[in-house]
Structures are given as structure tokens and as C-alpha cells.
Amino acid sequence: MRASDRAYEVLRTEIVEWRLRPGAVLGEVEQAERLGVSRTPLREALARLVADGLAVQHRGRGAVVSDVSLEHIDDLFALRRALEIESARIAARRSNPEDFVRLRSRFLEAGRRTDPGSREAFYDLAAELDSCIDAAVSNPYISQALRSLRVHLARVRRLAQDDPERLAVSALEHAAIAEGIAARNPEVAAAATQLHLHHSLEHIKTHAGSREDT
Amino acid sequence: MRASDRAYEVLRTEIVEWRLRPGAVLGEVEQAERLGVSRTPLREALARLVADGLAVQHRGRGAVVSDVSLEHIDDLFALRRALEIESARIAARRSNPEDFVRLRSRFLEAGRRTDPGSREAFYDLAAELDSCIDAAVSNPYISQALRSLRVHLARVRRLAQDDPERLAVSALEHAAIAEGIAARNPEVAAAATQLHLHHSLEHIKTHAGSREDT
DNA sequence: TTCAAGATCAATGTATACAGATTCACGAAG
DNA sequence: CTTCGTGAATCTGTATACATTGATCTTGAA
Numbered sequence: 001m002r003a004s005d006r007a008y009e010v011l012r013t014e015i016v017e018w019r020l021r022p023g024a025v026l027g028e029v030e031q032a033e034r035l036g037v038s039r040t041p042l043r044e045a046l047a048r049l050v051a052d053g054l055a056v057q058h059r060g061r062g063a064v065v066s067d068v069s070l071e072h073i074d075d076l077f078a079l080r081r082a083l084e085i086e087s088a089r090i091a092a093r094r095s096n097p098e099d100f101v102r103l104r105s106r107f108l109e110a111g112r113r114t115d116p117g118s119r120e121a122f123y124d125l126a127a128e129l130d131s132c133i134d135a136a137v138s139n140p141y142i143s144q145a146l147r148s149l150r151v152h153l154a155r156v157r158r159l160a161q162d163d164p165e166r167l168a169v170s171a172l173e174h175a176a177i178a179e180g181i182a183a184r185n186p187e188v189a190a191a192a193t194q195l196h197l198h199h200s201l202e203h204i205k206t207h208a209g210s211r212e213d214t
Numbered sequence: 215m216r217a218s219d220r221a222y223e224v225l226r227t228e229i230v231e232w233r234l235r236p237g238a239v240l241g242e243v244e245q246a247e248r249l250g251v252s253r254t255p256l257r258e259a260l261a262r263l264v265a266d267g268l269a270v271q272h273r274g275r276g277a278v279v280s281d282v283s284l285e286h287i288d289d290l291f292a293l294r295r296a297l298e299i300e301s302a303r304i305a306a307r308r309s310n311p312e313d314f315v316r317l318r319s320r321f322l323e324a325g326r327r328t329d330p331g332s333r334e335a336f337y338d339l340a341a342e343l344d345s346c347i348d349a350a351v352s353n354p355y356i357s358q359a360l361r362s363l364r365v366h367l368a369r370v371r372r373l374a375q376d377d378p379e380r381l382a383v384s385a386l387e388h389a390a391i392a393e394g395i396a397a398r399n400p401e402v403a404a405a406a407t408q409l410h411l412h413h414s415l416e417h418i419k420t421h422a423g424s425r426e427d428t
Numbered sequence: 429t430t431c432a433a434g435a436t437c438a439a440t441g442t443a444t445a446c447a448g449a450t451t452c453a454c455g456a457a458g
Numbered sequence: 459c460t461t462c463g464t465g466a467a468t469c470t471g472t473a474t475a476c477a478t479t480g481a482t483c484t485t486g487a488a
Contacts, residue, residue: 040254044257051262075354082300083297140286141366142289142293142296
């Protein structure tokens with residue numbers, strides 16, 4: 001694997017996981033020494049982070065981790081609505097129903113689980129639904145836009161703590177989306193997606209800041 | 215201005231204007247010498263082109279200008295529908311109506327023009343409508359997605375020749391979009407946008423290949 | 429005491445040199 | 459004649475050295 005790819009992956013993960021906070025300065029020499037690569041591949045990694053919107057370039061002061069606050073969440077979710085609702089419509093028209101029937105069952109089961117490991121399992125399941133929708137849509141332009149969007153969503157998710165109750169409701173909402181796609185009904189899938197996005201945004205805006213950052 | 219920015223702008227323009235055809239190999243040393251910059255800033259420019267989707271990186275063979283063919287047009291327009299229809303809705307809710315009333319008049323006037331310079335004037339006007347919608351939406355995430363999309367659209371546009379008749383009809387469609395936004399009616403604006411995209415796609419798919427490349 | 433101007437320093441932007449990898453071509457063997 | 463292997467050439471990937479720009483601190487004057 002190329003050194004620039006490694007540097008990019010490490011920095012991206014650290015930014016998404018809030019180990020690098022918004023406003024943190026990414027000095028080239030400093031990060032290059034820390035990651036054990038030269039400045040050249042690190043600069044390439046920084047350029048990709050800037051292209052992703054995870055960092056912004058200040059001239060003379062280097063790159064800093066981009067800000068993410070409640071003021072931008074409405075904007076982020078507006079893009080999410082545009083992309084995910086249309087994706088759900090397209091997936092409902094082109095999907096292989098059996099995959100989504102299975103996903104629906106697994107979401108319903110996940111909604112009944114309350115053990116400690118259920119949170120990570122739920123996030124994995126949600127990521128799997130995203131992947132299946134991507135595969136069903138099979139549109140490289142939309143896929144790229146969704147990938148870019150999901151990176152920002154992963155950052156924003158840390159703003160609000162997902163409590164078990166929210167996870168259970170969210171599982172039902174995901175099940176409804178899978179059900180709509182499995183039924184090959186574009187408008188039902190779109191409506192279920194819109195409902196889910198609405199509740200997700202409301203939850204984040206209500207519970208923002210409740211998370212104690214370590 | 216930085217050398218890497220200049221190299222990026224030049225290469226991007228040449229790709230969009232089909233001076234660099236799909237499949238053309240962008241050798242680093244070759245392009246660096248041609249543009250009068252070193253390999254380091256040129257590599258940064260290539261990385262940005264790859265991030266934009268205008269080039270794809272082959273290992274060992276360098277970067278080649280990405281392919282754009284009729285098979286991808288449906289995918290591209292699916293993304294366009296998702297983004298532009300939602301943008302029109304949001305713009306209709308937040309716009310300053312007077313700007314769009316003016317734009318509507320200018321589109322109606324442009325639709326009556328038939329002189330040789332009308333084509334470029336029309337494209338400039340359409341770009342101005344895009345800018346005004348962007349400003350009304352005032353959503354950096356959507357704006358970035360739209361910018362990325364429009365680069366690809368500019369490439370695709372060269373696949374089909376816009377004849378005067380199509381330009382006149384397109385002007386009326388743009389006027390309808392501006393009218394819907396000026397009336398602050400989201401669904402009218404969305405419908406006008408959908409209609410325009412449908413006709414635009416139909417025109418491209420019907421007239422593709424009719425353009426004699428110089 | 430405060431503001432401004434200059435100098436110094438540090439960090440970015442660029443160039444070049446070197447190493448590793450991949451591809452293409454040529455030759456030999458089946 | 460085709461196919462596989464080897465070798466060379468070229469191109470990418472990385473590192474380092476140098477230049478240039480911007481930021482910060484200090485000093486002097488009002």
C-alpha cells in the first residue's frame with residue numbers, strides 16, 4: 001500500500017473519530033514525522049482530506065480540521081435528503097427483493113436486542129443496508145456523492161449520543177426502508193427514508209452536546 | 215497563484231473542452247514539461263482531477279482521462295435530478311424573488327434571439343441561474359456536490375450539438391424554473407426542473423454523436 | 429502606552445534526485 | 459506459430475534540499 005494512502009486513511013479515521021478535533025492544525029512536518037512518512041505523500045493525503053471537506057487549507061498556516069457544528073447539520077441533512085430519498089426510489093425499482101427482505105428481518109431482530117454490543121452491531125447493519133442500496137442503485141456518480149456525505153455524517157453522529165431507545169426506533173425505521181425497497185415500491189421506500197431522516201435529525205438536534213468527550 | 219493550481223486549471227479546462235480526449239494518458243513528466251511546472255505540483259493537480267472523477271489512476275500507466283459515454287448519461291442525470299430538483303425546492307423557499315423575476319425576463323428574451331452569438335450568451339445566462347440558485351440555497355454541501363456534477367455535465371454537453379431550436383425551448387424551460395422560484399412555489403419550481411432535465415436528457419440521447427469533432 | 433514597520437523565523441510551495449515497480453519488447457522453447 | 463520468460467526502459471512513488479511566502483515578535487516613534 002502506498003504511503004500516501006496510509007497517511008490518508010489514518011488522518012481520515014482520526015478526524016472522523018474526533019481524535020483530531022475541529023480546528024486542530026495539521027502541520028506538514030509534524031504529521032509527517034508522527035506518521036512515519038515523508039512530506040510528499042503527506043501533502044497528497046492532506047489534499048485528499050481538503051477535497052473531502054474534512055480539512056480546509058489556510059495559506060501560510062497549513063491545513064486545519066474543518067469545523068462541524070449544529071449550524072451545518074441542517075445543510076448536511078438537506079443534501080442527505082436529496083441523495084438518500086432518490087437512492088431509495090431507484091433501489092426500489094432495481095433491487096433484488098430477497099436481499100432486502102433478509103435485511104428487514106435482521107433490523108427487526110436488532111430492534112429487540114438490548115445487550116451492550118448491540119450498538120456496534122446496529123451500526124454495522126446500517127452500513128450493510130447502505131451498501132446494498134448502493135449496489136442496487138449501481139450508479140457511480142450517486143455512490144461517490146453518498147460516500148462523501150457519509151464521511152461527514154459519521155463525524156456529526158458523535159455530536160449526539162445514541163441512546164438504546166433511539167437505536168430501537170431507528171432499527172424499525174431502517175426495517176421500513178428495507179421493506180419498501182423489497183416491495184419494489186419507490187414511493188413507500190422514499191417515504192420511509194424521509195421519515196427516518198426527519199427523526200434522525202430531530203434526535204441529533206435535541207440531544208446535541210449531551211456527549212461527554214473523553 | 216500556486217503552480218499546482220495553474221496546472222489543475224489548465225488540465226481541467228482541457229479535459230472539459232475535449233482537447234484531452236477520454237483515454238488520453240497523462241504522463242507526469244510529459245505534462246510537467248508541457249505546463250512548465252515540476253512533477254510535484256503536477257502530481258497534486260492530477261490527484262485533484264482523480265478526486266473530481268475527471269481522471270482515473272492506473273497503476274504503472276499513470277492517470278488517464280476518464281471515459282464519458284452514453285452509458286453513463288442516465289447515471290449522471292439521476293444524480294442531477296436528485297440534486298437540482300431538491301435545490302429548486304429549497305431555493306423557492308428561501309430566494310429573493312426579484313432576482314429570479316429578472317432572470318426569467320432575460321431567459322424569455324434569450325429565447326427570442328437567433329443571432330450567432332446567442333449560444334454563448336445563453337450558456338452564460340444558464341450559469342448565472344445556477345449561481346443564483348446556489349446563493350439562494352446557501353448550502354455548502356449541496357453547492358460542492360453541484361460543482362462536481364456540473365464539471366461532468368460540461369463534458370457531456372459536447373456529446374450532443376445544441377441546435378438553435380433546442381436552445382429556444384431550453385430558454386423557456388429555464389424561464390419556467392426561474393418563475394417557479396420567484397413565485398416561492400417549491401413544487402412548481404421542482405416540476406419545472408424535472409421537466410427541463412427530462413427534455414435535456416432526451417435531447418442528448420437523441421442527438422448524440424451528431425457533433426463533428428474538430 | 430499604543431500602533432506601526434521591519435526583521436527574523438518557521439512553515440509551505442517547488443524542484444530534483446533516487447528507488448521500486450510495471451510494462452513492453454525481444455528471444456527462445458514447445 | 460504461439461507462448462512464456464527474461465531483461466531493459468520508463469514511469470510512478472518517495473525523500474530531501476532549496477526557495478518563497480506569510481506570521482509573529484521586537485523595536486522605535488508618536
